[in-house]
Amino acid sequence: xxxxxxxxxxxxxxxxxxxxxxxxxxxxxxxxxxxxxxxxxxxxxxxxxxxxxxxxxxxxxxxxxxxxxxxxxxxxxxxxxxxxxxxxxxxxxxxxxxxxxxxxxxxxxxxxxxxxxxxxxxxxxxxxxxxxxxxxxxxxxxxxxxxxxxxxxxxxxxxxxxxxxxxxxxxxxxxxxxxxxxxxxxxxxxxxxxxxxxxxxxxxxxxxxxxxxxxxxxxxxxxxxxxxxxxxxxxxxxxxxxxxxxxxxxxxxxxxxxxxxxxxxxxxxxxxxxxxxxxxxx
Amino acid sequence: xxxxxxxxxxxxxxxxxxxxxxxxxxxxxxxxxxxxxxxxxxxxxxxxxxxxxxxxxxxxxxxxxxxxxxxxxxxxxxxxxxxxxxxxxxxxxxxxxxxxxxxxxxxxxxxxxxxxxxxxxxxxxxxxxxxxxxxxxxxxxxxxxxxxxxxxxxxxxxxxxxxxxxxxxxxxxxxxxxxxxxxxxxxxxxxxxxxxxxxxxxxxxxxxxxxxxxxxxxxxxxxxxxxxxxxxxxxxxxxxxxxxxxxxxxxxxxxxxxxxxxxxxxxxxxxxxxxxxxxxxx
Numbered sequence: 001x002x003x004x005x006x007x008x009x010x011x012x013x014x015x016x017x018x019x020x021x022x023x024x025x026x027x028x029x030x031x032x033x034x035x036x037x038x039x040x041x042x043x044x045x046x047x048x049x050x051x052x053x054x055x056x057x058x059x060x061x062x063x064x065x066x067x068x069x070x071x072x073x074x075x076x077x078x079x080x081x082x083x084x085x086x087x088x089x090x091x092x093x094x095x096x097x098x099x100x101x102x103x104x105x106x107x108x109x110x111x112x113x114x115x116x117x118x119x120x121x122x123x124x125x126x127x128x129x130x131x132x133x134x135x136x137x138x139x140x141x142x143x144x145x146x147x148x149x150x151x152x153x154x155x156x157x158x159x160x161x162x163x164x165x166x167x168x169x170x171x172x173x174x175x176x177x178x179x180x181x182x183x184x185x186x187x188x189x190x191x192x193x194x195x196x197x198x199x200x201x202x203x204x205x206x207x208x209x210x211x212x213x214x215x216x217x218x219x220x221x222x223x224x225x226x227x228x229x230x231x232x233x234x235x236x237x238x239x240x241x242x243x244x245x246x247x248x249x250x251x252x253x254x255x256x257x258x259x260x261x262x263x264x265x266x267x268x269x270x271x272x273x274x275x276x277x278x279x280x281x282x
Numbered sequence: 283x284x285x286x287x288x289x290x291x292x293x294x295x296x297x298x299x300x301x302x303x304x305x306x307x308x309x310x311x312x313x314x315x316x317x318x319x320x321x322x323x324x325x326x327x328x329x330x331x332x333x334x335x336x337x338x339x340x341x342x343x344x345x346x347x348x349x350x351x352x353x354x355x356x357x358x359x360x361x362x363x364x365x366x367x368x369x370x371x372x373x374x375x376x377x378x379x380x381x382x383x384x385x386x387x388x389x390x391x392x393x394x395x396x397x398x399x400x401x402x403x404x405x406x407x408x409x410x411x412x413x414x415x416x417x418x419x420x421x422x423x424x425x426x427x428x429x430x431x432x433x434x435x436x437x438x439x440x441x442x443x444x445x446x447x448x449x450x451x452x453x454x455x456x457x458x459x460x461x462x463x464x465x466x467x468x469x470x471x472x473x474x475x476x477x478x479x480x481x482x483x484x485x486x487x488x489x490x491x492x493x494x495x496x497x498x499x500x501x502x503x504x505x506x507x508x509x510x511x512x513x514x515x516x517x518x519x520x521x522x523x524x525x526x527x528x529x530x531x532x533x534x535x536x537x538x539x540x541x542x543x544x545x546x547x548x549x550x551x552x553x554x555x556x557x558x559x560x561x562x563x564x
Contacts (some may be wrong), residue, residue, distance in 0.1 A: 237543075258523055261516060281498070
């Protein structure tokens, strides 16, 4: 779908970028709303939206598509109200990193046929509108999850079309549970590991010494929003716990190779890791 | 010191950059040698060296300063021969990430008064001369470790002067043991964690799915040279083992908060990590 009027709730790195790019792509009316008034004004001044809503509910009026671009807990809180505020025929989506609980809530709110969950792989440790840019989302993979209700697949396919045609992203349809299990390993685990590493170094009192770019890159995600990530971790608790357990075992295996002085074992461990990392280069 | 003739053994990311920048900074004669002939020719063609030595020993002839820019094991292997090949009054240094074993070997080779260990924090996961650039080392912190022999401090101070005046880097004098213990946490641990994370995902067979930039950055170091890193890990085994143990415990603490559903605890864990990460931004 190509909406003639789009509403974006939340104007941070993802919402701000989405509104901005949609406007540049020709969507005539882009209404923004942010719970942080200053962010709304920044977006308006930057030309990322055409108007600013007074409340989330009012911002949805007259739009063909409403995107909730707020953290998971706020998304869950907003879903009920937004579902009933939608114009007839309008669709609703979100951008959270966890999809099963969001879809469950959308169905409970009676929006099953008008909702699909979205997750653009375009996150950043930066927060707020200053981290938005009109091309942040272009070309990124966007997972789209249908609700499973009778009309859910039509909604998912129209929302996937929006990501493809307006945002120029690469939508991939995936079942919500499969999404959450996969992302536990590919996104939530790297976040947890980066934070744990920074926590280790903080506990050692190493804030004042020099770090190379490698160490800084490894911990870049640790600068992400703690509130948002506490919710993501809790909402996807089981697969993340499993991923953390495997990671502890794999670190233990490295310790074991090291204490045995097993050079060949170390090289093959590191080779396997290198080959994997090279394989996921863009 | 500002050498009028410099020899660099190893023309990869660090050695190639060091030779190149020294030449551009006005060192009249920069002799390079690489155990990989193609690398030597690349460096010569790029104008990073003025001449190519036939062997490491011959390359050292006529130079005031010889820099061993090869991996740790090759450095240990070369130290004896290079020590006896030095011109009278010439100095010798290396660029390894582990300093105690190198310094021990330098002293054993009789070069205690003419050697200091160097470690520029300018590593990259890239290898070979294609990863060299004339400004890779400019502005970086370079740890310089004296041997502890009577003339060792004079050598360390002259070598620190070379890094400062020729390379425009920021030398920091530090005791070798303290260096190795610190780097176990600030550099070797991030490398081990990045590799372990990539190993976990490889073991899960996740090579074919999409990753965001955050996950890719967290694992960037996993693409580093396995042979070099196996040696670094083994040469600094004890403090790294301790750092790995703390990391496993800290991941365990995260698992514990998660399984208890302790949101406040998770937020404060992630806040601590964020605050640390923000504090080490350049």
